Every structure is written in structure tokens, then in C-alpha cells.
Amino acid sequence: MHAIVVRRGETEPELIETPRPEPADGEALVRILRVGIDGTDHEVIEHGPEVFPPGDEHMILGHEAVGVVEDTNGTDYQIGDIVVPTVRRRPDDEPNEYFDRDEPDMAPTGYHVECGISGAHGFMAEYITAPEDRLVEIPRRLAELGCFVEPISISEKAIEHAYASRSAFDWSPEQALVLGNGSLGLVTLAMLRQEFEEIYCLGRRDRPDPTIDVVEELGGTYVDSRETPVDEIPDVHGGMDFIYEATGYAKHPIQSVHGLAPNGVAALVGISGPWEFEIDGGSLHTELVVHNKALVGTVNSNERHFKRAIRTLRALPEWLFEELITTVVTPENVAPAFVDDDEQIKAVVEFDRL
Amino acid sequence: MHAIVVRRGETEPELIETPRPEPADGEALVRILRVGIDGTDHEVIEHGPEVFPPGDEHMILGHEAVGVVEDTNGTDYQIGDIVVPTVRRRPDDEPNEYFDRDEPDMAPTGYHVECGISGAHGFMAEYITAPEDRLVEIPRRLAELGCFVEPISISEKAIEHAYASRSAFDWSPEQALVLGNGSLGLVTLAMLRQEFEEIYCLGRRDRPDPTIDVVEELGGTYVDSRETPVDEIPDVHGGMDFIYEATGYAKHPIQSVHGLAPNGVAALVGISGPWEFEIDGGSLHTELVVHNKALVGTVNSNERHFKRAIRTLRALPEWLFEELITTVVTPENVAPAFVDDDEQIKAVVEFDRL
Numbered sequence: 215m216h217a218i219v220v221r222r223g224e225t226e227p228e229l230i231e232t233p234r235p236e237p238a239d240g241e242a243l244v245r246i247l248r249v250g251i252d253g254t255d256h257e258v259i260e261h262g263p264e265v266f267p268p269g270d271e272h273m274i275l276g277h278e279a280v281g282v283v284e285d286t287n288g289t290d291y292q293i294g295d296i297v298v299p300t301v302r303r304r305p306d307d308e309p310n311e312y313f314d315r316d317e318p319d320m321a322p323t324g325y326h327v328e329c330g331i332s333g334a335h336g337f338m339a340e341y342i343t344a345p346e347d348r349l350v351e352i353p354r355r356l357a358e359l360g361c362f363v364e365p366i367s368i369s370e371k372a373i374e375h376a377y378a379s380r381s382a383f384d385w386s387p388e389q390a391l392v393l394g395n396g397s398l399g400l401v402t403l404a405m406l407r408q409e410f411e412e413i414y415c416l417g418r419r420d421r422p423d424p425t426i427d428v429v430e431e432l433g434g435t436y437v438d439s440r441e442t443p444v445d446e447i448p449d450v451h452g453g454m455d456f457i458y459e460a461t462g463y464a465k466h467p468i469q470s471v472h473g474l475a476p477n478g479v480a481a482l483v484g485i486s487g488p489w490e491f492e493i494d495g496g497s498l499h500t501e502l503v504v505h506n507k508a509l510v511g512t513v514n515s516n517e518r519h520f521k522r523a524i525r526t527l528r529a530l531p532e533w534l535f536e537e538l539i540t541t542v543v544t545p546e547n548v549a550p551a552f553v554d555d556d557e558q559i560k561a562v563v564e565f566d567r568l
Numbered sequence: 569m570h571a572i573v574v575r576r577g578e579t580e581p582e583l584i585e586t587p588r589p590e591p592a593d594g595e596a597l598v599r600i601l602r603v604g605i606d607g608t609d610h611e612v613i614e615h616g617p618e619v620f621p622p623g624d625e626h627m628i629l630g631h632e633a634v635g636v637v638e639d640t641n642g643t644d645y646q647i648g649d650i651v652v653p654t655v656r657r658r659p660d661d662e663p664n665e666y667f668d669r670d671e672p673d674m675a676p677t678g679y680h681v682e683c684g685i686s687g688a689h690g691f692m693a694e695y696i697t698a699p700e701d702r703l704v705e706i707p708r709r710l711a712e713l714g715c716f717v718e719p720i721s722i723s724e725k726a727i728e729h730a731y732a733s734r735s736a737f738d739w740s741p742e743q744a745l746v747l748g749n750g751s752l753g754l755v756t757l758a759m760l761r762q763e764f765e766e767i768y769c770l771g772r773r774d775r776p777d778p779t780i781d782v783v784e785e786l787g788g789t790y791v792d793s794r795e796t797p798v799d800e801i802p803d804v805h806g807g808m809d810f811i812y813e814a815t816g817y818a819k820h821p822i823q824s825v826h827g828l829a830p831n832g833v834a835a836l837v838g839i840s841g842p843w844e845f846e847i848d849g850g851s852l853h854t855e856l857v858v859h860n861k862a863l864v865g866t867v868n869s870n871e872r873h874f875k876r877a878i879r880t881l882r883a884l885p886e887w888l889f890e891e892l893i894t895t896v897v898t899p900e901n902v903a904p905a906f907v908d909d910d911e912q913i914k915a916v917v918e919f920d921r922l
Contacts, residue, residue, distance in 0.1 A: 320737050320860055322830035371736075379733035379864060382725075383674050464850040476676035485857050489850035496818040496843035502865030503839050506674055509863045510733060511856030 216545045217339035218563065219272040220259050227259055227275060227552055229545055237343040243285035244297055244349070246565045248542075249338045250278035250361035252398065253462070253484075254331060256554055264332040276338030277301045277330040280352070280360025282568070289346040296356070296568075297349040298363040298524075299342065302326040302514055303334050316347075319371060319514035328514070340545075340565050350520040356527055357568050359535050362401065366523035367515035368483055369402040372458060374519070376481040379508045385477060387455030391416060391437070393444065393470070394460035394484070395425040397538050397560040402458050404432050404530050414451060416444065425559060428537050445472035454478060464489045467509055471498055476505040483512060570899045571693035572917065573626040574613050581613055581629060581906055583899055591697040597639035598651060598703070600919045602896075603692045604632035604715035605905055606752065607816070607838075608685060613906065618686040630692030631655045631684040634706070634714025636922070643700040650710070650922075651703040652717040652878075653696065656680040656868055657688050670701075673725060673868035682868070694899075694919050704874040710881055711922050713889050716755065720877035721869035722837055723756040723812070728873070730810060730835040733862045739831060741809030745770060745791070747798065747824070748814035748838070749779040751892050751914040756812050758786050758884050768805060770798065779913060782891050799826035808832060818843045821863055825852055830859040837866060 215234045218227050237243045255275055263273050283295040291297065302318040304310050305327045312321035330336020352360050380387075390410040392403045395417035403415050413434040419426060429436045435451070442450050444457070444466060453475025459466045462484030470480035501507060515523075541561035543551040551561035569588045572581050591597045609629055617627050637649040645651065656672035658664050659681045666675035684690020706714050734741075744764040746757045749771035757769050767788040773780060783790045789805070796804050798811075798820060807829025813820045816838030824834035855861060869877075895915035897905040905915035 315738055317737055320831055322859060375733070375736045375860075375862075378736040379729070379862060381735065382729045382732040383671055384669055462853070464853045467853050467856065468849060477674050482853065482857050485854040486850035487854075488848050490846050490848050492844050492846050493849065494842050494844050495822060495847065496840035499816070499818045499821050499836065499865075500839040500841075502821065502863060503836050504867050505676065505865070506729075506867060507865050508729075508733060509856060511853075511859070511861050513858050513860060 215340035216565070217274045218276065218545060218548055219274050220262065221272040222262060222266060225260055227548055229548065230272070232339070234341045235343045237285060237287040240289065241343045241345050242283050242287055242289045242291050242349060244281035244299065244342050244344060245284040246279055246281040246337055246340060246342060247357060247567065248280050248361045248565070249276040249563045250365065251276070251551055251561045251563070252278060252365060253396065256552070258331060259552070265327070267333060267335050273330070274335035274337070274339050275330050276336040276563070277328065278361045278364040279337035279342070280357060280363070281342065284341065291346070291349070291351070296352050296354050296360060298352055298360050298520060299329065299337060299344045300348050300350065300517060300520060301328050301331070301364065303329060303348065305333065316518070317516055319516045338563055350517055350524070352524050353528070356524065359527055361562060362527055362535065363520055363523045365398050366401055366405070366526050367519040368398065369405055369458070370519040370522045370526065371515040372481040372483050372512045373405070375510050375512045376456060376479045379479050379510050380477070383477070387478070388412060389452060389454050389475065390414070390456040390458070391447065391454040391473065392458045392460065393463070393466050395419065395429065396460065399460045400425060400428050400538060400559070401530070401534070402460065403429065403434050404534055405526055406456070406458070407432055407434070410456070414454070419556060423556065424537065428534070444469035447473045448475070457481070458483070460484050462486050465491065468493050468498060471501050471507055471509065474507050477507070479508040479510060481510050481512065569694035570919070571628045572630065572899060572902055573628050574616065575626040576616060576620060579614055581902055583902065584626070586693070588695045589697045591639060591641040594643065595697045595699050596637050596641055596643045596645050596703060598635040598653065598696050598698060599638040600633055600635040600691060600694060600696060601711060601921065602634050602715045602919070603630040603917045604719065605915045605917070606632060606719060607750065610906070610908055612685060619681070621687060621689050627684065628689035628691070628693050629684050630690035630917070631682065632715045632718040633691035633696070634711060634717070635696065638695065645700070645703070645705070650706050650708050650714060652706055652714050652874060653683065653691060653698045654702050654704065654871060654874060655682050655685070655718065657683060657702065659687060670872070671870050673870045692917055704871055704878070706878050707882070708922070710878065713881055715916060716881055716889065717874055717877045719752050720755055720759070720880050721873040722752065723759055724873040724876045724880065725869040726812060726835040726837050726866045727759070729866045730833045730864050733833050733864050734831070737831070741832070742766065743806060743808050743829065744768070744810040744812070745801065745808040745827065746812045746814065747817070747820050749773065749783065750814065753814045754779060754782050754892060754913070755884070755888070756814065757783065757788055758888055759880055760810070760812070761786055761788070764810070768808070773910060777910065778891065782888070798823035801827045802829070811835070812837070814838050816840050819845065822847050822852060825855050825861055825863065828861050831861070833862040833864060835864050835866065
């Protein structure tokens with residue numbers, strides 16, 4: 215079958231021919247329809263995965279996928295079911311409380327591998343196999359957009375944890391700010407617009423820009439970080455009750471504390487490399503305490519978040535995804551999907567259609 | 569009546585003679601028994617309150633008090649009831665949603681004053697008046713220790729908010745670390761020992777030291793920050809599921825993120841002045857995200873936390889408070905209570921006994 219991989223030492227995706235996987239006991243065989251590409255994929259291609267799949271010098275890319283059950287192999291699925299695979303897998307046969315209780319997203323390093331990210335092959339191939347409980351069924355009519363379930367689930371978890379941190383008091387958030395105008399930022403902005411009176415999205419682009427258009431079509435206000443850094447936003451727009459950080463810019467967590475309104479929370483999902491810089495740690499400390507603020511980091515997502523993401527996907531307007539999907543390629547010609555410029559919002563590799 | 573005040577421009581507490589307050593409608597008159605002294609009082613004396621009570625060039629100190637209802641003045645209390653006043657008051661007659669819903673602790677700047685801290689007189693006097701709903705009744709036999717209800721309530725709130733931030737998943741914390749071996753740190757360590765398998769308390773004292781003795785009598789492990797800074801604790805003792813920061817040392821929030829185990833949370837209650845220093849902000853960011861960590865700041869506490877603090881106070885061993893209370897003075901001779909050295913753990917001003 216065809217698969218898109220990154221090889222050890224290489225920094226470009228490559229189409230290879232590789233044997234179709236055989237489902238083990240308890241696994242279904244899934245024919246892949248579409249796979250989305252995100253910032254993590256670009257990172258993996260540039261720096262290689264932390265760990266290649268055991269025994270291989272390459273890793274199949276991709277962790278945002280949707281497919282069709284092709285061989286049920288004794289699982290409870292039916293042939294033709296549309297499914298989305300979750301990303302984390304057990305790393306070994308050892309007891310694993312996190313997977314046992316359906317919270318692989320809370321498994322620390324050593325207790326999981328991540329398909330297409332580290333330690334396990336991803337989904338950018340004609341076929342994958344997955345344990346029954348690592349697949350989530352989605353309605354057939356959402357099949358084309360199914361590759362958005364995984365990224366939306368990331369935000370579902372981040373929002374869930376952030377809201378949990380505010381559950382000990384009567385919190386009535388009104389203003390939300392998304393840091394980052396990539397696909398994930400824009401989808402999250404759309405998710406927040408029901409809940410919040412005012413939504414803002416921060417980027418560093420000049421107009422005209424397609425992502426700024428989406429921000430404004432969603433009813434949001436675009437904030438240019440070159441003019442208004444996150445910690446100065448309260449002076450211009452008032453404090454933010456909720457900030458969602460999706461850029462991986464290392465100054466954002468610190469700046470967010472100052473960008474928050476009293477009793478606010480910032481949810482972090484982006485990650486950074488080591489970077490030393492100076493902060494006013496005393497004011498940061500005091501601001502967190504005196505105004506009851508919180509910083510909550512989250513990674514990955516579990517089945518509960520995938521299921522919630524499916525409901526969210528159903529509720530979001532179709533035009534949003536039409537604007538977000540800027541590139542659809544075949545596996546034979548993937549290069550345009552890995553271009554990461556200001557014209558690109560979301561690229562998708564299409565292996566098959568229903 | 570006698571009252572201990574700080575005058576504008578002065579940096580020493582002073583005994584003054586001032587008129588006994590008259591309870592307004594809806595207020596009770598309370599005869600004060602004991603008032604505890606904490607780090608905030610030392611700050612207030614050294615730097616003055618941010619705002620003096622309107623019309624006055626002095627502020628009565630003290631916010632950790634217990635007293636007896638002397639004049640019910642039409643409230644639902646009875647003469648002789650033992651009560652603890654909460655600290656925040658409405659700043660004016662404007663509508664105030666935070667007080668209306670019994671969450672003055674979540675009121676931002678401008679929506680509250682704090683008795684004995686900023687904008688309102690404190691409790692270090694023979695008599696105080698307080699609105700009925702700003703008093704919490706405690707059992708008579710706890711009267712002597714009633715001045716611990718307020719500090720314990722601070723930890724009740726911090727622990728409540730920290731736990732709330734972990735409520736979106738199945739959290740089974742085992743190791744807790746308290747930063748700070750002052751009275752609040754030691755009481756909090758005692759509160760945590762039921763819940764956690766291992767408890768640690770960080771200080772920077774040489775043995776023999778009375779606070780280290782308390783840590784060990786509580787079954788805790790003393791960690792000397794000069795040998796093991798917070799961010800190196802996982803190498804020595806393993807990661808901490810919960811960290812409680814009570815020192816106000818501005819590097820602690822940052823270091824705590826690295827001191828936490830995966831999925832852990834640090835609760836912050838201390839505050840710092842401005843202090844610029846360098847951090848590895850990229851690694852901080854990544855550590856928060858990749859290991860699902862949270863930083864939660866909290867300030868003050870509300871009636872719910874006071875009520876929980878009363879239950880906690882009842883459950884804590886008496887020997888603890890015997891060891892914590894190092895100084896009891898009369899209002900006429902308060903100087904020894906404001907000495908802040910390594911021999912002092914908790915000082916109390918005693919205005920009256922039952």
C-alpha cells in the first residue's frame with residue numbers, strides 16, 4: 215500500500231510502498247479516507263520523531279485521520295462504519311492504569327506512544343489497524359470532515375480542564391482570546407463563540423489575509439500581536455476571562471497571566487523548545503494569586519473528548535471548513551500539502567473517497 | 569478601648585485608645601478574644617496598607633481573630649456566641665455581585681476592602697463590629713484556637729481550587745510538598761497528611777529548629793531549599809502531585825512546575841514584589857503542556873472555606889497548636905508578638921479570655 219513517511223535523518227515526507235498491516239486480535243482494519251496535517255507533523259518532519267517505531271528507520275506520518283472499517287476482524291464494528299482513530303497506544307504489554315481507565319491522554323512519558331508522532335506509525339497510509347477501543351465511530355455524513363475530530367478533541371480537553379479549574383466558584387466568562395490563527399486556533403475560536411460574548415484571535419499577519427477573514431466572519435476581533443502583545447490586551451480590549459494558547463510561543467504563558475481578567479484561566483496546548491528570557495517573576499506570582507488566576511497545560515485527548523468533538527463538528531458551520539481546507543492532495547503528490555506559508559490554513563491528504 | 573494600629577508613615581505597631589465602635593443596622597458587636605499575626609501583618613506594618621480606612625491616618629491591625637458576641641443588635645446571634653470574622657467587606661453601597669453570592673474572595677480590586685490589610689480597620693482591638701453575614705460561628709471549645717480559622721480557610725480555598733483543576737480526570741495524588749515552614753505552611757502540612765501518602769515541607773533552616781521538629785512530628789520530610797531547590801526535588805524525592813506555595817518567593821511558581829509530577833498542580837497563596845530574573849520559558853511552557861500540569865493562584869477565602877476550616881481545626885491534634893503558638897501577649901505589651909525571627913512560629917495578641 216501507499217504510505218507517507220519520514221525517514222531517519224531526512225526532513226521531507228516521502229511516499230513509500232509498504233505492506234498492508236494485518237489486524238491483530240481485537241484490532242480492526244481501517245481504510246483511510248483523509249488525513250489532516252498540523253504543526254506537530256511539521257515538527258516531526260523537521261526534527262524527526264523522538265522515537266521511531268520499533269524496528270523501523272522510518273515512521274508513517276499523520277495523526278488526524280478518518281477512515282472506513284474494511285475488516286471488522288471480530289470487533290463490534292460493521293464493515294463500512296466511519297471511524298476516527300485516537301492517537302495514543304499502549305507502549306508495551308505491561309499493566310497501564312491510564313489506558314485501563316480510558317485516560318491515555320493523562321499517561322506520563324513511558325506509558326504511551328503516539329501514532330505518527332513518536333514510537334508508533336501514524337495514519338497517513340491506505341490502511342491502518344487499530345484496537346477496537348482506540349477507534350471512535352462518527353456519522354457517515356461527517357466523513358469528509360472527520361479529520362477535524364482529532365484537533366477539535368484537543369481543544370475539547372483543554373477547555374474542559376480550564377473550566378474545571380474555575381468550577382470551585384461562580385464563573386461567568388464573557389471574553390475569550392485565542393492565541394494563534396492557524397487551523398486549530400480558528401476552529402477553537404468557532405467553538406468559543408457560542409459561549410462567549412466577545413471573541414478575539416491573535417496573529418501577526420497583515421491584511422488582506424484569509425485567516426483574518428475567517429476571524430471576522432466568525433464575529434471575532436483580530437488582534438495583531440505586533441501592535442498589541444498579549445500582556446497589553448487588557449488596556450485595549452479589557453481582560454480576557456479565557457485564553458487558549460495554540461502557537462507554542464514560549465512567552466505566551468507568562469504574558470497570558472497579565473492578559474487575563476481577574477479569576478481568568480489560560481489553557482495551553484502549544485509547546486516550545488528551550489528558550490531563556492527575562493520575566494518579572496514577582497509580578498507574575500502576585501498577579502496569579504491576587505486575582506485568582508490559573509494556567510492549565512493539556513496534551514492529547516481521550517475518547518470522551520473525541521465524542522464531544524463529533525458533536526462540536528456537527529454544530530459548526532460548513533462554510534468554516536470550506537474556508538479552512540486550503541489544500542487537498544493525493545498521496546502521489548503530497549508536496550503542496552506540506553507547504554507551510556500564509557496561504558495555507560489546513561492541508562489534507564486524501565487517500566480515498568466514500 | 570485599646571487597639572493596636574499602624575499609623576501612616578510609621579513602621580511599628582502602636583497601642584492607642586480609640587472609641588468603641590457602635591454596631592450599625594445588621595451588625596453585631598463582638599468582644600475580641602485573640603488575634604493571630606501573620607506575614608501579611610508584617611508587610612502592612614513595614615510598608616503601610618495600600619489604602620488607610622477612609623478618614624483615618626491609622627489602621628487597626630489584624631485579620632485572624634476570634635471573639636464573643638457582646639451585643640446582638642437584632643442579628644440572629646446570641647450573646648456569648650463565639651465567632652470568627654471574615655476579612656473582606658463591601659467597599660461602598662454599590663451593587664456587588666461577589667458579596668451577593670457569598671464569594672467576596674473572588675471580588676476583583678475595587679470590589680472589596682480587607683479588614684486590617686487595606687481600606688478598613690482590622691480586628692486587633694477590644695471590640696469590633698461586623699455585618700451578621702461576615703461572622704462565622706464556631707464551637708465554644710475551639711475559642712482559644714479560633715484565630716487559626718482564617719489562615720486555615722486560606723488553605724481550604726487553595727486546596728479546593730487546586731483539586732477542582734484536577735477534577736476533569738481521575739487524579740490519585742500521593743506526594744504533597746508545602747513550600748514554607750511558617751505557621752501557615754505547618755498547618756497546611758498537617759491538613760495534607762490525611763490525604764497524601766508522603767508529605768514534604770521546604771524551608772531554609774539549620775537543625776535544631778522548632779519548625780523542622782513539627783514537620784517531623786507530623787510524619788513529614790523536611791527539605792532544605794539550600795540543598796535541594798524546588799525544581800530538583802523530583803530527582804531526590806520523586807515528582808510532587810501537589811505543591812502548596814506559602815513563602816511568596818517569586819521563583820517558586822516557575823520552579824514548582826518542574827517540581828511537580830505529571831498531572832500535578834501547584835497552588836499559590838504567597839505574593840511577591842516585582843523581581844526580574846531569567847527563566848527557561850520554553851521548557852516551562854512545554855512542561856506545563858506535555859505533562860498536563862497546572863498553576864493555580866488563590867487569595868482570601870469565603871464563608872464556605874471558614875466553615876470547612878472549623879471542621880479541619882477540630883480534627884487537627886491539639887499538640888500542633890501548642891507547638892505553633894510561641895508567643896501570647898497582652899495588648900499593653902505587644903512588641904514580642906511582632907518579633908519575626910526563627911524562634912517565632914505563631915504569635916497571638918490576647919485581649920480577653922472566656
